Amino acid sequence: xxxxxxxxxxxxxxxxxxxxxxxxxxxxxxxxxxxxxxxxxxxxxxxxxxxxxxxxxxxxxxxxxxxxxxxxxxxxxxxxxxxxxxxxxxxxxxxxxxxxxxxxxxxxxxxxxxxxxxxxxxxxxxxxxxxxxxxxxxxxxxxxxxxxxxxxxxxxxxxxxxxxxxxxxxxxxxxxxxxxxxxxxxxxxxxxxxxxxxxxxxxxxxxxxxxxxxxxxxxxxxxxxxxxxxxx
Amino acid sequence: xxxxxxxxxxxxxxxxxxxxxxxxxxxxxxxxxxxxxxxxxxxxxxxxxxxxxxxxxxxxxxxxxxxxxxxxxxxxxxxxxxxxxxxxxxxxxxxxxxxxxxxxxxxxxxxxxxxxxxxxxxxxxxxxxxxxxxxxxxxxxxxxxxxxxxxxxxxxxxxxxxxxxxxxxxxxxxxxxxxxxxxxxxxxxxxxxxxxxxxxxxxxxxxxxxxxxxxxxxxxxxxxxxxxxxxxxxxxxxxx
Numbered sequence: 001x002x003x004x005x006x007x008x009x010x011x012x013x014x015x016x017x018x019x020x021x022x023x024x025x026x027x028x029x030x031x032x033x034x035x036x037x038x039x040x041x042x043x044x045x046x047x048x049x050x051x052x053x054x055x056x057x058x059x060x061x062x063x064x065x066x067x068x069x070x071x072x073x074x075x076x077x078x079x080x081x082x083x084x085x086x087x088x089x090x091x092x093x094x095x096x097x098x099x100x101x102x103x104x105x106x107x108x109x110x111x112x113x114x115x116x117x118x119x120x121x122x123x124x125x126x127x128x129x130x131x132x133x134x135x136x137x138x139x140x141x142x143x144x145x146x147x148x149x150x151x152x153x154x155x156x157x158x159x160x161x162x163x164x165x166x167x168x169x170x171x172x173x174x175x176x177x178x179x180x181x182x183x184x185x186x187x188x189x190x191x192x193x194x195x196x197x198x199x200x201x202x203x204x205x206x207x208x209x210x211x212x213x214x215x216x217x218x219x220x221x222x223x224x225x226x227x228x229x230x231x232x
Numbered sequence: 233x234x235x236x237x238x239x240x241x242x243x244x245x246x247x248x249x250x251x252x253x254x255x256x257x258x259x260x261x262x263x264x265x266x267x268x269x270x271x272x273x274x275x276x277x278x279x280x281x282x283x284x285x286x287x288x289x290x291x292x293x294x295x296x297x298x299x300x301x302x303x304x305x306x307x308x309x310x311x312x313x314x315x316x317x318x319x320x321x322x323x324x325x326x327x328x329x330x331x332x333x334x335x336x337x338x339x340x341x342x343x344x345x346x347x348x349x350x351x352x353x354x355x356x357x358x359x360x361x362x363x364x365x366x367x368x369x370x371x372x373x374x375x376x377x378x379x380x381x382x383x384x385x386x387x388x389x390x391x392x393x394x395x396x397x398x399x400x401x402x403x404x405x406x407x408x409x410x411x412x413x414x415x416x417x418x419x420x421x422x423x424x425x426x427x428x429x430x431x432x433x434x435x436x437x438x439x440x441x442x443x444x445x446x447x448x449x450x451x452x453x454x455x456x457x458x459x460x461x462x463x464x465x466x467x468x469x470x471x472x
Contacts, residue, residue: 080432081392082396082429083396084398084406084428088412089425167305171307172307172399175410186400189400193315198308202308205303206308209303
């Protein structure tokens with residue numbers, strides 16, 4: 001099969017190493033899909049858990065300036081810890097598992113989420129809250145029917161930022177073997193700098209972030225129909 | 233805990249610090265890469281941000297820039313640069329880190345210059361300052377706090393991200409972590425993690441002090457005061 005010419009090319013160490021190779025994608029479709037699945041699962045779980053944790057934290061932080069400074073200070077400190085070190089810290093406890101990556105991602109998402117949730121809650125005008133209370137709204141109904149809708153744009157902005165950075169951050173999970181599409185990036189690097197694999201992983205991450213952001217933007221539009229009516 | 237003891241033992245061994253590619257060597261590499269990357273980002277980001285903020289144009293551009301840069305995994309750029317003719321090593325790492333450090337510097341500079349009171353600019357012009365003087369002597373001091381916030385954000389992010397270079401055969405303190413994982417020496421992994429985390433926190437504190445020093449006007453300690461503005465304008469660093 002091999003002709004003399006291609007032998008010469010191989011001998012000159014100029015084996016083709018294209019930046020993108022459709023046949024690579026076609027041949028490894030199942031592998032790519034499973035890494036993509038892991039990437040999506042980790043991102044969704046991290047942002048959902050992050051939001052579930054951030055909401056009570058923001059509600060607590062709203063009660064006083066000192067609590068706010070404490071909650072935001074701690075989450076900012078966590079954010080300072082490099083991701084590789086974070087996974088290394090968690091590793092002795094949770095081992096080479098997806099849980100290690102997930103905990104790290106949730107902790108990182110908190111800084112953006114708590115900040116935006118708090119800003120959203122604080123942006124609710126005091127007199128609106130006051131009049132709702134005057135109309136007999138209890139604390140739960142006040143939150144669900146008055147504060148949440150008004151704070152939603154800020155909430156959604158936080159969730160969008162957190163989602164996009166989480167998608168990018170999942171890749172660092174390669175250190176414990178669960179980096180989603182990041183596995184392709186380091187995999188290609190270790191497979192003698194196989195560019196097609198690296199680029200597939202990298203482009204996949206960026207596309208995933210883009211799609212997630214668009215979906216969330218759509219969700220925000222659907223959830224706040226009044227904002228659209230006011231603008232038009 | 234056993235691992236913690238291992239980590240302390242690793243850190244207590246002077247040989248681990250002084251040998252070739254020991255902690256001192258790796259720390260020097262780490263700092264050299266980080267400092268160059270931040271300086272490059274400042275050289276590019278500050279003038280561009282200042283001009284955009286001064287003229288009031290390009291707001292959409294800065295927001296788009298910080299959003300796009302957030303979506304690109306640092307690991308991807310580090311790896312992609314390493315397989316281009318740049319080759320893997322300190323140069324590829326430095327370029328990749330500088331690319332990620334530009335958006336926070338540029339965005340914060342832009343916001344700082346944009347936020348200068350228009351009356352101040354008018355007054356400066358009325359005093360006979362030319363455009364250059366307005367930019368450097370009226371707007372720059374007023375934009376300094378936000379500009380420094382950008383530099384601080386970028387620097388902490390660069391120091392933290394430089395760790396990732398070790399995943400693609402680069403240098404820096406991250407090497408202790410990746411090497412530890414490969415050699416199943418988890419005490420060393422923990423030791424490396426402690427060193428990297430301390431370095432990041434030290435950078436944050438050092439630059440907080442610097443930005444406090446270069447801020448003109450009456451100096452107040454801002455410890456404990458936290459701003460709660462929403463972060464969609466790119467104030468939050470990308471992947472740490």
